[in-house]
Amino acid sequence: xxxxxxxxxxxxxxxxxxxxxxxxxxxxxxxxxxxxxxxxxxxxxxxxxxxxxxxxxxxxxxxxxxxxxxxxxxxxxxxxxxxxxxxxxxxxxxxxxxxxxxxxxxxxxxxxx
Amino acid sequence: xxxxxxxxxxxxxxxxxxxxxxxxxxxxxxxxxxxxxxxxxxxxxxxxxxxxxxxxxxxxxxxxxxxxxxxxxxxxxxxxxxxxxxxxxxxxxxxxxxxxxxxxxxxxxxxxx
Numbered sequence: 001x002x003x004x005x006x007x008x009x010x011x012x013x014x015x016x017x018x019x020x021x022x023x024x025x026x027x028x029x030x031x032x033x034x035x036x037x038x039x040x041x042x043x044x045x046x047x048x049x050x051x052x053x054x055x056x057x058x059x060x061x062x063x064x065x066x067x068x069x070x071x072x073x074x075x076x077x078x079x080x081x082x083x084x085x086x087x088x089x090x091x092x093x094x095x096x097x098x099x100x101x102x103x104x105x106x107x108x109x110x111x112x113x
Numbered sequence: 114x115x116x117x118x119x120x121x122x123x124x125x126x127x128x129x130x131x132x133x134x135x136x137x138x139x140x141x142x143x144x145x146x147x148x149x150x151x152x153x154x155x156x157x158x159x160x161x162x163x164x165x166x167x168x169x170x171x172x173x174x175x176x177x178x179x180x181x182x183x184x185x186x187x188x189x190x191x192x193x194x195x196x197x198x199x200x201x202x203x204x205x206x207x208x209x210x211x212x213x214x215x216x217x218x219x220x221x222x223x224x225x226x
Contacts, residue, residue, distance in 0.1 A: 004156075040151065040200045042216040090156050099145040099164060099208045104156035 003027050004105035006091050012111045013081050021076040021108045023091030031097055032074040034066060035090040037107070043090055049074060050097060078110075086112045115140040119203050119217035126193055126224050134188040134220045136177075136203035144205040146170075146179050146186040151200045151219070160188075160201070193224045 005024045013019040023032065031050050035043035047056045049068045063085070065077040078085055088109050092102040120135040138146065145164045149157040161170030166181035175190045186203060203217040 006156075040219055040221065042202065042218050043157070045213060048213070092157075097206075097213060099206050101145075101147055101159045101162055101206070102157075102214060104149075104158065107154075107156045109154075 004091060004093055004103050006089075006105035006108050008108060009106060010109045010111070012113060013078075014113055015083065016080045019078050019081055019110070021078075021089055021091075021110070023074045023076070023105055024072050025093045025103075026072070027093055027095075027103060028071060029093035029095050029103070030071075031094040032068060033090075033092040033094070033102065034064075034074070034076050035092065036085075037088045037090055046076070048097070081110070081112045083112050086110055115144070115205060115207060115215040117203050117205055117215050117217040119201075119220050122219070123221040123223060126222070128195055128224055128226050129192045130224075132188070132190040132193045132197075132222070134201055134203075134222070136186045136188065136217060138184050138186065138203075138205050138215075140184075140205055140207060140215075142208055143181075144207045146177070147204045147206065147214075148175070148177055148186070148188050149202040149204060149216075151202065153199075157202060193222070195224045195226055198222055198224045 033048040034046045037043045046060045068074045088107045090107045091105040094102045116139045147162045148160040150160045161172040163170040163179035169178045200219045206214045
């Protein structure tokens with residue numbers, strides 16, 4: 001009964017080679033988030049979708065893009081990964097942006113060689 | 114802006130010891146407060162939550178009380194187990210539409226047998 005699914009769990013890519021991470025949810029939540037997390041630090045919000053409305057964080061590099069083709073799926077595209085982009089990428093969902101808890105997927109560990 | 118401050122870690126305890134992880138917050142209005150737990154190699158999981166002042170969240174022997182007068186939400190457990198070893202994140206979610214969750218830096222707990 002997995003609720004937030006991320007694929008793949010581990011991804012290895014080469015420096016500068018585009019990579020796409022995927023997330024799907026069975027909760028029918030309005031909001032989907034993408035976070036970057038390094039070394040068990042606090043997750044850093046990259047962007048979120050409220051339904052089809054895209055909300056980018058001011059300090060998210062242009063190298064990171066996202067797509068949400070429907071309610072269930074959301075993708076994170078890294079156009080030209082650098083060594084500094086190696087991290088755990090977490091997808092989360094929430095019923096709304098205010099006052100509600102978030103449901104996290106298991107994460108995708110990205111390695112850049 | 115909103116902020117969450119957690120006690121610095123790491124924290125190392127013996128099995129059956131009492132646990133307290135301090136969390137204080139700064140926010141406008143009346144946010145909801147959460148504790149999330151992250152086990153190695155996994156995403157964050159909601160541990161407990163409180164949505165208004167004086168609410169007590171509890172789950173799996175963990176408790177935290179929303180104290181508006183001290184802007185705190187300290188996590189406690191009376192008797193920790195080895196399986197409680199994880200990283201614990203305090204977080205808040207504002208009750209405004211423009212809000213996004215704010216996470217503390219996390220506290221790593223290691224419980225030794």
